Amino acid sequence: MASLSLQHSTHHFLSRALPTRSKPKPTSIRMSLQQNAPSIAVVGVTGAVGQEFLSVLSDRDFPYRSIKMLASNRSAGRRLTFENKEYVVEELTPESFDGVDIALFSAGGSISKKFGPIAVERGTIVVDNSSAFRMDEKVPLVIPEVNPEAMENIKIGMGKGAIIANPNCSTIICLMAATPLHKRAKVVRMVVSTYQAASGAGAAAMEELELQTREVLEGKPPTCKIFNQQYAFNIFSHNASVLPNGYNEEEMKMVKETRKIWNDKDIKVTATCIRVPVMRAHAESVNLQFESPLDEDTARDILKNAPGVVVIDDRESNHFPTPLEVSNKDDVAVGRIRQDLSLDGDQGLDIFVCGDQIRKGAALNAIQIAEMLL
Amino acid sequence: MASLSLQHSTHHFLSRALPTRSKPKPTSIRMSLQQNAPSIAVVGVTGAVGQEFLSVLSDRDFPYRSIKMLASNRSAGRRLTFENKEYVVEELTPESFDGVDIALFSAGGSISKKFGPIAVERGTIVVDNSSAFRMDEKVPLVIPEVNPEAMENIKIGMGKGAIIANPNCSTIICLMAATPLHKRAKVVRMVVSTYQAASGAGAAAMEELELQTREVLEGKPPTCKIFNQQYAFNIFSHNASVLPNGYNEEEMKMVKETRKIWNDKDIKVTATCIRVPVMRAHAESVNLQFESPLDEDTARDILKNAPGVVVIDDRESNHFPTPLEVSNKDDVAVGRIRQDLSLDGDQGLDIFVCGDQIRKGAALNAIQIAEMLL
Numbered sequence: 125m126a127s128l129s130l131q132h133s134t135h136h137f138l139s140r141a142l143p144t145r146s147k148p149k150p151t152s153i154r155m156s157l158q159q160n161a162p163s164i165a166v167v168g169v170t171g172a173v174g175q176e177f178l179s180v181l182s183d184r185d186f187p188y189r190s191i192k193m194l195a196s197n198r199s200a201g202r203r204l205t206f207e208n209k210e211y212v213v214e215e216l217t218p219e220s221f222d223g224v225d226i227a228l229f230s231a232g233g234s235i236s237k238k239f240g241p242i243a244v245e246r247g248t249i250v251v252d253n254s255s256a257f258r259m260d261e262k263v264p265l266v267i268p269e270v271n272p273e274a275m276e277n278i279k280i281g282m283g284k285g286a287i288i289a290n291p292n293c294s295t296i297i298c299l300m301a302a303t304p305l306h307k308r309a310k311v312v313r314m315v316v317s318t319y320q321a322a323s324g325a326g327a328a329a330m331e332e333l334e335l336q337t338r339e340v341l342e343g344k345p346p347t348c349k350i351f352n353q354q355y356a357f358n359i360f361s362h363n364a365s366v367l368p369n370g371y372n373e374e375e376m377k378m379v380k381e382t383r384k385i386w387n388d389k390d391i392k393v394t395a396t397c398i399r400v401p402v403m404r405a406h407a408e409s410v411n412l413q414f415e416s417p418l419d420e421d422t423a424r425d426i427l428k429n430a431p432g433v434v435v436i437d438d439r440e441s442n443h444f445p446t447p448l449e450v451s452n453k454d455d456v457a458v459g460r461i462r463q464d465l466s467l468d469g470d471q472g473l474d475i476f477v478c479g480d481q482i483r484k485g486a487a488l489n490a491i492q493i494a495e496m497l498l
Numbered sequence: 499m500a501s502l503s504l505q506h507s508t509h510h511f512l513s514r515a516l517p518t519r520s521k522p523k524p525t526s527i528r529m530s531l532q533q534n535a536p537s538i539a540v541v542g543v544t545g546a547v548g549q550e551f552l553s554v555l556s557d558r559d560f561p562y563r564s565i566k567m568l569a570s571n572r573s574a575g576r577r578l579t580f581e582n583k584e585y586v587v588e589e590l591t592p593e594s595f596d597g598v599d600i601a602l603f604s605a606g607g608s609i610s611k612k613f614g615p616i617a618v619e620r621g622t623i624v625v626d627n628s629s630a631f632r633m634d635e636k637v638p639l640v641i642p643e644v645n646p647e648a649m650e651n652i653k654i655g656m657g658k659g660a661i662i663a664n665p666n667c668s669t670i671i672c673l674m675a676a677t678p679l680h681k682r683a684k685v686v687r688m689v690v691s692t693y694q695a696a697s698g699a700g701a702a703a704m705e706e707l708e709l710q711t712r713e714v715l716e717g718k719p720p721t722c723k724i725f726n727q728q729y730a731f732n733i734f735s736h737n738a739s740v741l742p743n744g745y746n747e748e749e750m751k752m753v754k755e756t757r758k759i760w761n762d763k764d765i766k767v768t769a770t771c772i773r774v775p776v777m778r779a780h781a782e783s784v785n786l787q788f789e790s791p792l793d794e795d796t797a798r799d800i801l802k803n804a805p806g807v808v809v810i811d812d813r814e815s816n817h818f819p820t821p822l823e824v825s826n827k828d829d830v831a832v833g834r835i836r837q838d839l840s841l842d843g844d845q846g847l848d849i850f851v852c853g854d855q856i857r858k859g860a861a862l863n864a865i866q867i868a869e870m871l872l
Contacts, residue, residue, distance in 0.1 A: 313840050317691035317783035319733050319772065333731075338715060341708070352815075357707075357777055358822040359693050361834055361850060366813035370794065370836025370848075379839060392840035396783040396848055398693065400774050403731055409691035409770040411785075420744065439740035441726075448732040460735055462744025465753060466687050466766035474744075474770055476735060 161187035162280055162498070165224045165248075167216055167239065168231030170199040172327040173253055176487035177228050178206050186491060187498070194220050195231070221246040225280045226494050229253060230486065244285030249278060249497055251288050251490045255373075258289040258381060265289045265384050267296055268492040269432045270303045274385075280497045288493050291385060292377040293485030294318050294397065298408050299385060300456040300484065301477045304430040306386065309418035313392040316378060319400045319407035320362060321447060323481045325350055330403055337401070355401055362397035372397060405447035406485060407478045417470035420463050427458050432484070437461050445478035453480055454488055535561035536654055536872070539598045539622075541590055541613065542605030544573040546701040547627055550861035551602050552580050560865060561872070568594050569605070595620040599654045600868050603627060604860065618659030623652060623871055625662050625864045629747075632663040632755060639663045639758050641670055642866040643806045644677045648759075654871045662867055665759060666751040667859030668692050668771065672782050673759060674830040674858065675851045678804040680760065683792035687766040690752060693774045693781035694736060695821060697855045699724055704777055711775070729775055736771035746771060779821035780859060781852045791844035794837045801832050806858070811835050819852035827854055828862055 164181075168174040174195070181188070193204060193211045200215035214220065216235070221227060221243040229236050230253035237256045244250060257263040264274035266288055278286045291299075298316055305311065322329040329350045336346035336356035346354045351363055364373035371379070374397040382393050400407075428435050436445045437459040445457035456479035464472030479485055538555075542548040548569070555562070567578060567585045574589035588594065590609070595601060595617040603610050604627035611630045618624060631637040638648035640662055652660045665673075672690060679685065696707040703724045710720035710730035720728045725737055738747035745753070749769040756767050774781075802809050810819045811833040819831035830853035838846030853859055 315689045315785045315840065317770075319693070319774065334715070337711060341712060341715070353820065354822055357775065358820055359774055359776060359781055360820045361816065361818040363816060366816060369839070370813065370834070371839065372816075394785060394838045394840040394846075394848055396691075396785075396834065396850060398781070398783065398850075400693065400733055401731060402733060402775075407733055407772070409772065409783075411689045411768060411770075439744065442735065442737060442740060442746075444735040446727065446732055446734045448728055460744070460770065464768045465743065465745065466689065466768040472768075474768055476770060476772075 158187045159189050161189045162225035163190045163223055164188045164494075165192040165194055165220060165227040167194045167227055167229040167235065169193040169204070169213060170195045170202065171230060172323055172330065172482055173230035173486045176482045177230065177491065180483065180487045180491045182207055184491060184495070186495065192220060192224065218242045218246075221248045224248045226251065226497060228490055228494065230490075240287050244287060247283055247285045249280055249286050249288065251290060251493045253290045253486050253490055255292065255377065257287050258291065258377070259384065260289070263287050263289050265291055265381060266493050267291060267299055267385060267489060268496055269430070270299055271385050271387070272496060275493065275496065278497065290486065290490045290493065291381045292374070293324055293481045294320065294374065294395075294406060294408065295378050295381040295385070296485050296489050297406050297456055297477055297479035297481075298378065298410055299382060300430075300432055300479065301427065301458045301475055302410060302412060303386070304426045304433070305412060305414070305418060305423055305473065308422070308426055310415035311391065311412050312415050313413040314382070314394075315411040316393070316395040317409045318362075318395065318397045319402070319409075319447070320397060321400070321402040321404050321406055321481050322355070323404040324406070324485075325363065333401055333403065355399070357401065359398055359400045362399055364397070371395075402447045403451065404482050405451045405478055405480045407445070407447050407476065410475050410477055411464060411472065412475065413464075413467060413472045418473060419470050420461050420473060423473055424461050427461065432456060433458055435459065435461070444476060447478050450478045450480050452483065454484060456484055532561045533563050535563045536599035537564045537597055538562045538868075539566040539568055539594060539601040541568045541601055541603040541609065543567040543578070543587060544569045544576065545604060546697055546704065546856055547604035547860045550856045551604065551865065554857065554861045554865045556581055558865060558869070560869065566594060566598065592616045592620075595622045598622045600625065600871060602864055602868065604864075614661050618661060621657055621659045623654055623660050623662065625664060625867045627664045627860050627864055629666065629751065631661050632665065632751070633758065634663070637661050637663050639665055639755060640867050641665060641673055641759060641863060642870055643804070644673055645759050645761070646870060649867065649870065652871065664860065664864045664867065665755045666748070667698055667855045668694065668748065668769075668780060668782065669752050669755040669759070670859050670863050671780050671830055671851055671853035671855075672752065672784055673756060674804075674806055674853065675801065675832045675849060676784060676786060677760070678800045678807070679786060679788070679792060679797055679847065682796070682800055683788035683790040685765065685786050686789050687787040688756070688768075689785040690767070690769040691783045692736075692769065692771045693776070693783075693821070694771060695774070695776040695778050695780055695855050696729070697778040698780070698859075699737065707775055707777065729773070731775065733772055733774045736773055738771070745769075776821045777825065778856050779825045779852055779854045781819070781821050781850065784849050784851055785838060785846065786849065787838075787841060787846045792847065793844045794835050794847060797847055798835050801835065806830060807832055809833065809835070818850060821852050824852045824854050826857065828858060830858055
């Protein structure tokens, strides 16, 4: 498990607030460091997602013959320990990609826009977590459980670079649950309201939420640096820019990315994206309207058998998915599966979905994409 | 301003966390204690809503010639100060209603079911905040700005008792914004997702949220008495019982109460009710589908002119309604008003609504009903 001092406080807090239940890792046998395995690079390694890249690589025994820890000039020179080996964080430069087979990017859109094409020129396959290339027609936008076919022509060892885009966290979490139902009954319209965690705005936002909460409890005015308003004990419309049509960029990502991933320009989506004072997992209330009837029992069975999805739908004990319960977990949890009373003839369902924003919403999905390259 | 020691800690916390901006109250001239004014009683005066009844009565200079402070045997004997006069909380008995013109009830459904009819027999008009009588065909269910005509036959001084029901908090807050649009373009379907505060579950739930937050920040396991799971830094499906159709009772209140208040059995509503770690104001993401086209500019103008509604819809500075901003306020705030991309021909709108759960969601609405009786 990698850790950097700058994130110590939030990670420590999280480990208390959100008990992890990941499998114990064997330390004796470690197969991932292999001479015939790819050379990889992590761009933005000091960020929340960058750190999670390392955790997921380690958890999944992702094979590599070498790994470069890349970040901005500001973080270069820092040391971090990964799989019992010490690394020095290197400054990201064009030369960083020489000999790199796969680069995992999570350093913001402008870094991706600048260094993604440079990496491709040097033969690197970039798995990019930013929004920079998602809507580029030549770039596959992939959730491995949903549309693996979109990247079937890209493999390592072909001497050619490429970019594969990781969808936005809210899109991934929603479509993990909606796609198996879409494949059965064809979604014609989807109305989504989100409950999004601090982590989507980075480690500093998580730290700000913790700091603000302490301040408010102590009767002090809250420190508002990342967001322009109080986050502790409050919710607010997502901080992404609002576009001329009144939707914010986060909402339009869900609209446009769903169309691209489902390869259906006509799919009707509306979304309202809201931040809630939760650390690292998103929740979404999703209303689905289908072309063909789909009853809730069939839907539940479909979801129980869907890869990467777990159904938590215990009405009697009022046990349904929560952000806390999915934190640090790989699977997306779905519950509150019920026939929509406002649509006739089993044409609609309401579901409630939770997924770890840093993990399946970002790092895990990217590394699953990288695994498909091998 | 009334205060009871049992609520001191939460009230103190709230006053720090949520700066009130209510108008300063004049203390010199106090007109509400009047000999020709009604005799009133507050049932459940020690609860969160009961306390707010007193604040609102005082804020609005509600006229009364006497006021009884009623509660369960457990709270009887406590002293409280209201408008510079000391009162002793009395145990609720059938005789409590002798000579009482208006009784404001907020002591839970079972107390209302038992004592509501007793009060009516004694000639008292009951304004009931519980769900006990809301769906009773003989009982008007009233939001004064929305359907005042439903109670036009009920007045004090006619020597006849009656019950008037206060709708559920989520319904009131939603319909304050949706009704003016419904009156213009007729809502045919409404998809609602809520972000509900602790206060809906009472003062003890607010205290539990504060306590749990302190505990989690200190690395201790959270105390879970009111809810069966961690609330701090988490969200969860509303704790109301889940019915055989998969909806919980809170959601079905919104479905059924909307039909009754709008006097339209065909109105299609689906709702997903979620608790968020916020103290005292609810938020709702509301998707509206209309029979007639309604463009967003017209909708915004309609809402700007709607009584009890304030529009906060500043896209440029990303300023929209938040629970914190409406806490301790009378008006319901609406923003994120935009044409729904998923419906053709201006047939839909998305809006985001926030309202103080204790105030307009409960106490204020009840006292506005009482004002209409005068």
